Amino acid sequence: MSFSLLVCSCVCSTAVLHAEILRLKATAEVNTSVVRLGDIADVLHADPEHVARLQGMILQPAPAQGRTQVITISQIRGRLQALGVDLSQLELTGRSQVRVSSQEVKQEQQQQTVVTQQDQGQAEQKVQQALTDWIRSSYPNSKQFSLSVRLPREHVQQVLDNRADLFRFAGLDQFLETEQAVGMKLIDAQGQVHELRIICQLKRIPEILAAKYTLNKGTLVRADDLVWIRPEKDQTGITDPRLVIGRELTRTVYQSHVMRSQDLMEVPLIRDGAIVTVYARRGAISVRREMRAQGTGGMGDPITLVALEGRDRLTATVTGYNQAEVNYRPANEIQQTKGIQFISGSSDAAAGGTPSGTIRNAGGYAIRRGGIR
Numbered sequence: 001m002s003f004s005l006l007v008c009s010c011v012c013s014t015a016v017l018h019a020e021i022l023r024l025k026a027t028a029e030v031n032t033s034v035v036r037l038g039d040i041a042d043v044l045h046a047d048p049e050h051v052a053r054l055q056g057m058i059l060q061p062a063p064a065q066g067r068t069q070v071i072t073i074s075q076i077r078g079r080l081q082a083l084g085v086d087l088s089q090l091e092l093t094g095r096s097q098v099r100v101s102s103q104e105v106k107q108e109q110q111q112q113t114v115v116t117q118q119d120q121g122q123a124e125q126k127v128q129q130a131l132t133d134w135i136r137s138s139y140p141n142s143k144q145f146s147l148s149v150r151l152p153r154e155h156v157q158q159v160l161d162n163r164a165d166l167f168r169f170a171g172l173d174q175f176l177e178t179e180q181a182v183g184m185k186l187i188d189a190q191g192q193v194h195e196l197r198i199i200c201q202l203k204r205i206p207e208i209l210a211a212k213y214t215l216n217k218g219t220l221v222r223a224d225d226l227v228w229i230r231p232e233k234d235q236t237g238i239t240d241p242r243l244v245i246g247r248e249l250t251r252t253v254y255q256s257h258v259m260r261s262q263d264l265m266e267v268p269l270i271r272d273g274a275i276v277t278v279y280a281r282r283g284a285i286s287v288r289r290e291m292r293a294q295g296t297g298g299m300g301d302p303i304t305l306v307a308l309e310g311r312d313r314l315t316a317t318v319t320g321y322n323q324a325e326v327n328y329r330p331a332n333e334i335q336q337t338k339g340i341q342f343i344s345g346s347s348d349a350a351a352g353g354t355p356s357g358t359i360r361n362a363g364g365y366a367i368r369r370g371g372i373r
Helices: 047-057 073-082 107-111 118-136 152-161
Strands: 021-024 027-030 034-036 039-046 058-061 069-074 092-094 097-102 145-152 168-170 180-187 192-202 208-211 226-229 275-284 284-295 304-306 311-322 323-325
Touching: 021 047, 027 034, 039 047, 039 275, 047 180, 047 304, 058 069, 058 092, 073 145, 118 145, 118 152, 118 168, 152 192, 275 304, 275 311
Parallel strands: 021 092, 027 097, 275 323
Antiparallel strands: 021 039, 034 058, 069 097, 145 192, 168 180, 180 192, 208 226, 275 284, 284 304, 304 311, 311 323
16 A cells, blocks of 8 residues: 655645655665665655765664564654654655565675675775765865775675776765765676765864974064965874964974974063163052063063162063053052052053054965965
8 A cells, every 4th residue: 555645744735845755665675684764765855965864874673584574654754753853854655664574695694704804994995095086076175184984894895896996976065074974886897886875074184384484583473484284194283373473483493394382482572671661650640760671571471670770670560562560450450549550651551452463363364375375
Protein backbone atom coordinates (compact mmCIF):
# COMPACT_ATOMS: atom_id res chain seq x y z
CA MET A 1 0.00 0.00 0.00
CA SER A 2 1.36 3.44 -0.95
CA PHE A 3 0.37 6.85 0.29
CA SER A 4 1.70 10.43 0.59
CA LEU A 5 2.18 12.09 3.94
CA LEU A 6 2.86 15.82 4.37
CA VAL A 7 4.19 16.45 7.85
CA CYS A 8 2.85 19.98 8.01
CA SER A 9 -0.29 19.58 5.89
CA CYS A 10 -2.56 20.29 8.84
CA VAL A 11 -1.00 23.71 9.28
CA CYS A 12 -0.89 25.06 5.72
CA SER A 13 -0.78 23.33 2.38
CA THR A 14 1.62 25.93 1.00
CA ALA A 15 4.12 25.60 3.84
CA VAL A 16 5.90 22.68 2.13
CA LEU A 17 6.07 23.92 -1.42
CA HIS A 18 9.84 24.23 -1.03
CA ALA A 19 10.28 21.45 1.55
CA GLU A 20 12.73 18.61 1.11
CA ILE A 21 11.09 15.37 -0.01
CA LEU A 22 11.81 11.97 1.50
CA ARG A 23 10.44 9.28 -0.83
CA LEU A 24 10.22 5.90 0.91
CA LYS A 25 10.98 2.71 -0.97
CA ALA A 26 8.85 -0.43 -0.88
CA THR A 27 11.80 -2.73 -0.11
CA ALA A 28 15.47 -2.29 0.70
CA GLU A 29 18.50 -4.52 1.05
CA VAL A 30 21.45 -3.61 3.24
CA ASN A 31 24.93 -5.08 3.45
CA THR A 32 26.03 -3.43 6.69
CA SER A 33 25.19 -3.90 10.36
CA VAL A 34 22.88 -0.86 10.47
CA VAL A 35 20.03 0.61 8.44
CA ARG A 36 20.58 4.17 7.28
CA LEU A 37 18.03 6.59 5.94
CA GLY A 38 19.66 6.48 2.52
CA ASP A 39 19.04 2.71 2.35
CA ILE A 40 15.27 3.02 2.58
CA ALA A 41 14.49 6.41 1.03
CA ASP A 42 15.49 8.85 -1.70
CA VAL A 43 16.17 12.45 -0.60
CA LEU A 44 14.94 15.00 -3.14
CA HIS A 45 14.95 18.82 -3.44
CA ALA A 46 17.88 19.27 -1.05
CA ASP A 47 21.41 20.57 -1.50
CA PRO A 48 24.13 17.89 -1.86
CA GLU A 49 25.56 18.44 1.60
CA HIS A 50 22.17 18.03 3.28
CA VAL A 51 21.42 14.97 1.12
CA ALA A 52 24.65 13.32 2.29
CA ARG A 53 23.86 14.21 5.92
CA LEU A 54 20.33 12.80 5.78
CA GLN A 55 21.37 9.67 3.90
CA GLY A 56 23.99 8.90 6.53
CA MET A 57 21.58 9.00 9.51
CA ILE A 58 21.36 5.63 11.29
CA LEU A 59 17.82 4.44 11.95
CA GLN A 60 18.27 1.04 13.62
CA PRO A 61 20.31 -2.19 13.53
CA ALA A 62 20.01 -4.25 10.36
CA PRO A 63 18.12 -7.56 10.43
CA ALA A 64 20.02 -10.81 10.61
CA GLN A 65 20.82 -12.47 7.29
CA GLY A 66 17.83 -14.30 5.87
CA ARG A 67 15.38 -12.24 7.92
CA THR A 68 13.22 -9.24 7.12
CA GLN A 69 12.26 -6.20 9.16
CA VAL A 70 9.37 -3.83 8.59
CA ILE A 71 10.06 -0.14 9.31
CA THR A 72 6.95 2.01 9.48
CA ILE A 73 6.64 5.66 8.65
CA SER A 74 5.86 6.41 12.30
CA GLN A 75 9.12 4.81 13.37
CA ILE A 76 11.01 6.86 10.79
CA ARG A 77 9.42 10.10 11.94
CA GLY A 78 10.17 9.33 15.59
CA ARG A 79 13.80 8.50 14.85
CA LEU A 80 14.34 11.61 12.71
CA GLN A 81 12.81 13.79 15.40
CA ALA A 82 15.16 12.22 17.98
CA LEU A 83 18.09 13.05 15.68
CA GLY A 84 17.06 16.71 15.60
CA VAL A 85 15.53 16.86 12.10
CA ASP A 86 12.93 19.61 11.59
CA LEU A 87 9.95 17.60 10.38
CA SER A 88 8.08 20.77 9.41
CA GLN A 89 10.54 21.14 6.52
CA LEU A 90 10.31 17.52 5.38
CA GLU A 91 7.70 15.91 3.15
CA LEU A 92 7.35 12.12 3.39
CA THR A 93 6.03 10.34 0.30
CA GLY A 94 5.96 6.81 -1.08
CA ARG A 95 5.17 3.71 0.93
CA SER A 96 3.78 3.65 4.45
CA GLN A 97 6.31 1.00 5.44
CA VAL A 98 9.57 -0.43 4.13
CA ARG A 99 10.58 -4.11 4.18
CA VAL A 100 14.29 -4.34 4.92
CA SER A 101 16.42 -7.45 4.40
CA SER A 102 20.13 -8.20 4.58
CA GLN A 103 22.14 -9.21 1.55
CA GLU A 104 24.29 -12.30 1.44
CA VAL A 105 27.72 -10.77 1.86
CA LYS A 106 29.88 -13.74 2.81
CA GLN A 107 32.54 -12.84 0.26
CA GLU A 108 32.60 -9.20 1.35
CA GLN A 109 32.84 -10.23 4.99
CA GLN A 110 35.86 -12.37 4.15
CA GLN A 111 37.48 -9.36 2.53
CA GLN A 112 36.72 -7.20 5.55
CA THR A 113 38.37 -9.65 7.90
CA VAL A 114 41.71 -9.34 6.07
CA VAL A 115 41.72 -5.52 6.01
CA THR A 116 44.65 -4.45 8.18
CA GLN A 117 45.33 -1.17 9.93
CA GLN A 118 47.97 -0.50 7.29
CA ASP A 119 45.38 -1.00 4.54
CA GLN A 120 43.04 1.41 6.34
CA GLY A 121 45.76 4.05 6.57
CA GLN A 122 46.80 3.68 2.93
CA ALA A 123 43.20 3.95 1.72
CA GLU A 124 42.52 7.06 3.82
CA GLN A 125 45.78 8.65 2.63
CA LYS A 126 44.76 7.93 -0.97
CA VAL A 127 41.36 9.57 -0.49
CA GLN A 128 42.90 12.47 1.45
CA GLN A 129 45.34 13.26 -1.38
CA ALA A 130 42.60 13.01 -4.02
CA LEU A 131 40.28 15.26 -2.01
CA THR A 132 43.11 17.77 -1.39
CA ASP A 133 43.82 17.98 -5.12
CA TRP A 134 40.10 18.39 -5.83
CA ILE A 135 39.74 21.23 -3.30
CA ARG A 136 42.71 23.10 -4.75
CA SER A 137 41.38 22.79 -8.29
CA SER A 138 37.77 23.61 -7.31
CA TYR A 139 38.63 26.53 -5.01
CA PRO A 140 41.78 28.20 -6.45
CA ASN A 141 41.57 31.06 -3.95
CA SER A 142 41.40 28.81 -0.91
CA LYS A 143 44.11 29.42 1.68
CA GLN A 144 46.35 26.80 3.19
CA PHE A 145 44.49 24.09 5.09
CA SER A 146 44.98 20.72 6.74
CA LEU A 147 42.68 17.82 5.94
CA SER A 148 41.83 14.60 7.76
CA VAL A 149 39.70 11.79 6.34
CA ARG A 150 37.88 8.87 7.93
CA LEU A 151 36.89 6.01 5.63
CA PRO A 152 34.37 3.27 6.55
CA ARG A 153 36.16 -0.05 6.82
CA GLU A 154 33.91 -1.74 4.28
CA HIS A 155 35.12 0.65 1.56
CA VAL A 156 38.86 0.23 2.14
CA GLN A 157 39.39 -2.48 -0.47
CA GLN A 158 37.31 -0.60 -3.04
CA VAL A 159 39.48 2.48 -2.63
CA LEU A 160 42.74 0.52 -2.82
CA ASP A 161 41.61 -1.32 -5.98
CA ASN A 162 40.70 1.80 -7.97
CA ARG A 163 42.50 4.79 -9.44
CA ALA A 164 42.54 7.96 -7.35
CA ASP A 165 42.28 10.21 -10.43
CA LEU A 166 38.79 8.78 -11.03
CA PHE A 167 37.52 9.75 -7.56
CA ARG A 168 34.80 12.42 -7.61
CA PHE A 169 33.49 14.40 -4.63
CA ALA A 170 30.35 16.43 -3.85
CA GLY A 171 28.75 18.23 -0.93
CA LEU A 172 31.88 19.74 0.68
CA ASP A 173 31.45 22.96 2.67
CA GLN A 174 34.86 24.66 2.41
CA PHE A 175 34.03 27.07 5.26
CA LEU A 176 33.00 24.38 7.78
CA GLU A 177 35.82 23.40 10.14
CA THR A 178 33.99 20.61 11.96
CA GLU A 179 33.59 17.06 10.70
CA GLN A 180 31.26 16.75 7.71
CA ALA A 181 29.98 13.98 5.45
CA VAL A 182 31.10 14.20 1.82
CA GLY A 183 29.78 12.17 -1.08
CA MET A 184 32.39 10.28 -3.08
CA LYS A 185 32.07 8.42 -6.38
CA LEU A 186 34.61 6.02 -7.83
CA ILE A 187 34.67 4.24 -11.18
CA ASP A 188 35.91 0.64 -11.19
CA ALA A 189 37.74 -1.20 -13.96
CA GLN A 190 34.42 -2.24 -15.53
CA GLY A 191 33.28 1.39 -15.73
CA GLN A 192 30.68 1.02 -12.99
CA VAL A 193 30.12 3.96 -10.65
CA HIS A 194 30.10 3.29 -6.91
CA GLU A 195 28.85 5.90 -4.41
CA LEU A 196 30.47 6.11 -0.98
CA ARG A 197 30.25 8.45 2.00
CA ILE A 198 33.36 9.61 3.80
CA ILE A 199 33.92 11.85 6.81
CA CYS A 200 36.43 14.67 6.51
CA GLN A 201 37.50 17.75 8.45
CA LEU A 202 39.07 20.91 7.03
CA LYS A 203 41.14 23.23 9.19
CA ARG A 204 42.44 26.57 7.95
CA ILE A 205 46.11 27.28 8.66
CA PRO A 206 46.51 31.07 9.07
CA GLU A 207 49.51 32.83 7.56
CA ILE A 208 52.02 34.32 9.99
CA LEU A 209 54.13 37.49 9.97
CA ALA A 210 57.82 37.55 9.05
CA ALA A 211 60.49 40.19 8.43
CA LYS A 212 60.51 41.53 4.87
CA TYR A 213 64.23 42.24 5.22
CA THR A 214 66.73 42.18 8.08
CA LEU A 215 65.55 44.39 10.95
CA ASN A 216 68.13 45.49 13.50
CA LYS A 217 67.69 45.56 17.25
CA GLY A 218 65.89 48.73 18.34
CA THR A 219 63.90 49.06 15.09
CA LEU A 220 60.35 50.37 15.46
CA VAL A 221 58.40 47.90 13.29
CA ARG A 222 56.17 49.30 10.52
CA ALA A 223 53.67 47.56 8.23
CA ASP A 224 56.12 47.94 5.31
CA ASP A 225 58.70 45.91 7.27
CA LEU A 226 56.49 42.80 7.31
CA VAL A 227 55.32 40.06 4.93
CA TRP A 228 52.82 37.20 5.28
CA ILE A 229 54.25 33.70 4.93
CA ARG A 230 52.78 30.23 5.08
CA PRO A 231 54.01 28.37 8.16
CA GLU A 232 55.98 25.20 7.82
CA LYS A 233 54.76 22.05 9.52
CA ASP A 234 54.04 22.68 13.23
CA GLN A 235 55.51 26.21 12.94
CA THR A 236 53.83 28.89 15.03
CA GLY A 237 53.90 32.66 14.78
CA ILE A 238 51.98 35.92 15.13
CA THR A 239 48.81 36.32 13.04
CA ASP A 240 47.65 39.74 14.35
CA PRO A 241 49.57 42.77 12.97
CA ARG A 242 48.52 44.82 16.01
CA LEU A 243 50.85 42.71 18.14
CA VAL A 244 53.84 43.67 15.98
CA ILE A 245 53.39 47.08 14.32
CA GLY A 246 54.55 50.00 16.48
CA ARG A 247 56.64 47.80 18.78
CA GLU A 248 60.40 47.81 19.19
CA LEU A 249 62.68 44.86 18.45
CA THR A 250 64.81 43.60 21.33
CA ARG A 251 67.07 41.64 18.96
CA THR A 252 67.96 41.56 15.25
CA VAL A 253 65.48 39.62 13.09
CA TYR A 254 66.84 38.42 9.75
CA GLN A 255 65.03 38.46 6.41
CA SER A 256 62.13 35.99 6.12
CA HIS A 257 62.46 34.98 9.78
CA VAL A 258 59.22 34.74 11.73
CA MET A 259 58.33 37.55 14.14
CA ARG A 260 58.11 36.36 17.77
CA SER A 261 56.42 38.06 20.69
CA GLN A 262 59.48 37.54 22.92
CA ASP A 263 61.52 39.66 20.51
CA LEU A 264 59.18 42.68 20.75
CA MET A 265 58.44 45.25 23.42
CA GLU A 266 56.19 48.25 23.83
CA VAL A 267 57.87 51.50 22.75
CA PRO A 268 58.97 53.32 25.94
CA LEU A 269 57.60 56.83 26.39
CA ILE A 270 60.52 57.79 28.59
CA ARG A 271 64.06 56.53 28.06
CA ASP A 272 66.98 56.54 30.46
CA GLY A 273 68.61 59.97 30.68
CA ALA A 274 65.78 61.85 28.96
CA ILE A 275 64.64 65.25 30.24
CA VAL A 276 61.14 64.73 31.69
CA THR A 277 58.49 67.27 32.61
CA VAL A 278 56.85 66.29 35.89
CA TYR A 279 53.51 67.86 36.87
CA ALA A 280 51.80 68.46 40.20
CA ARG A 281 48.98 70.59 41.55
CA ARG A 282 47.33 71.59 44.82
CA GLY A 283 43.90 73.04 44.51
CA ALA A 284 43.99 75.61 41.72
CA ILE A 285 47.79 75.73 41.75
CA SER A 286 49.68 73.58 39.24
CA VAL A 287 53.45 73.13 39.24
CA ARG A 288 55.78 71.64 36.73
CA ARG A 289 59.47 70.92 36.82
CA GLU A 290 62.10 69.53 34.46
CA MET A 291 64.00 66.51 35.78
CA ARG A 292 66.14 63.70 34.38
CA ALA A 293 64.94 60.09 34.06
CA GLN A 294 66.82 57.22 35.65
CA GLY A 295 65.44 54.21 33.79
CA THR A 296 62.96 53.50 31.01
CA GLY A 297 59.17 53.25 31.22
CA GLY A 298 55.94 52.98 29.25
CA MET A 299 52.48 54.38 29.98
CA GLY A 300 51.56 53.90 33.66
CA ASP A 301 55.00 52.62 34.70
CA PRO A 302 56.75 54.08 37.79
CA ILE A 303 59.99 55.85 37.02
CA THR A 304 62.71 57.50 39.11
CA LEU A 305 63.50 61.17 38.37
CA VAL A 306 66.45 63.24 39.64
CA ALA A 307 66.92 67.00 39.66
CA LEU A 308 68.95 68.61 36.91
CA GLU A 309 70.75 70.51 39.65
CA GLY A 310 70.98 69.37 43.20
CA ARG A 311 70.16 66.04 44.80
CA ASP A 312 66.36 65.98 44.69
CA ARG A 313 64.97 62.60 43.76
CA LEU A 314 61.36 61.37 43.41
CA THR A 315 59.28 58.60 41.92
CA ALA A 316 56.56 59.49 39.40
CA THR A 317 54.19 57.74 37.01
CA VAL A 318 54.66 57.90 33.22
CA THR A 319 51.66 59.69 31.68
CA GLY A 320 52.91 60.66 28.20
CA TYR A 321 55.93 61.17 26.00
CA ASN A 322 58.63 62.48 28.37
CA GLN A 323 55.90 63.39 30.87
CA ALA A 324 55.23 62.11 34.37
CA GLU A 325 53.16 62.88 37.45
CA VAL A 326 53.78 62.51 41.15
CA ASN A 327 51.15 60.45 43.03
CA TYR A 328 49.30 60.05 39.73
CA ARG A 329 45.75 58.74 39.66
CA PRO A 330 43.49 58.44 36.56
CA ALA A 331 41.05 61.34 36.17
CA ASN A 332 38.04 59.21 37.07
CA GLU A 333 39.63 58.35 40.41
CA ILE A 334 40.68 61.85 41.44
CA GLN A 335 38.74 63.08 44.47
CA GLN A 336 38.97 66.29 46.44
CA THR A 337 41.26 65.70 49.42
CA LYS A 338 43.35 67.81 51.71
CA GLY A 339 46.56 66.38 50.31
CA ILE A 340 48.55 67.49 47.30
CA GLN A 341 47.39 66.13 43.92
CA PHE A 342 49.40 66.12 40.71
CA ILE A 343 47.98 66.19 37.19
CA SER A 344 49.46 65.92 33.74
CA GLY A 345 50.05 69.03 31.66
CA SER A 346 48.68 67.05 28.66
CA SER A 347 44.91 66.90 28.28
CA ASP A 348 45.20 63.55 26.53
CA ALA A 349 47.21 62.03 29.32
CA ALA A 350 44.88 63.41 31.96
CA ALA A 351 41.99 61.70 30.22
CA GLY A 352 43.79 58.41 30.16
CA GLY A 353 44.71 58.77 26.44
CA THR A 354 46.24 56.06 24.28
CA PRO A 355 50.03 55.78 24.43
CA SER A 356 52.08 56.54 21.36
CA GLY A 357 52.42 53.57 19.00
CA THR A 358 49.15 51.87 19.98
CA ILE A 359 47.45 50.26 16.99
CA ARG A 360 43.79 51.09 16.60
CA ASN A 361 42.78 49.41 13.35
CA ALA A 362 44.52 46.25 12.23
CA GLY A 363 42.48 46.15 9.04
CA GLY A 364 44.16 49.34 7.85
CA TYR A 365 47.57 47.72 7.32
CA ALA A 366 48.60 46.66 3.82
CA ILE A 367 51.07 43.87 4.52
CA ARG A 368 52.36 41.96 1.55
CA ARG A 369 52.10 38.19 1.24
CA GLY A 370 55.51 36.73 0.60
CA GLY A 371 56.75 40.15 -0.44
CA ILE A 372 54.65 40.31 -3.67
CA ARG A 373 51.14 41.36 -2.54
